[in-house]
Amino acid sequence: MIENSKASAEQKVLDELASALGRSRLSLCKPCMEGTRSAVLQEIENCIKNIDDHNIIWIRGPPGVGKSAFGS
Numbered sequence: 281m282i283e284n285s286k287a288s289a290e291q292k293v294l295d296e297l298a299s300a301l302g303r304s305r306l307s308l309c310k311p312c313m314e315g316t317r318s319a320v321l322q323e324i325e326n327c328i329k330n331i332d333d334h335n336i337i338w339i340r341g342p343p344g345v346g347k348s349a350f351g352s
Contacts, residue, residue: 317349
């Protein structure tokens, strides 16, 4: 219950911030175009489903290549 109220309070702060900025919702990153990163997402999905595979997925690359898009 405490976690719920904490998350609710955090959401309220974010909503107030978004309102103050003149937006109804904060968007931290743009959505990907359809079909973008399909091969990489499929590879990640295959690794997750394979219980005999490694248990760590390391996403790396230079700045600006879209690594953060996988966290959204």
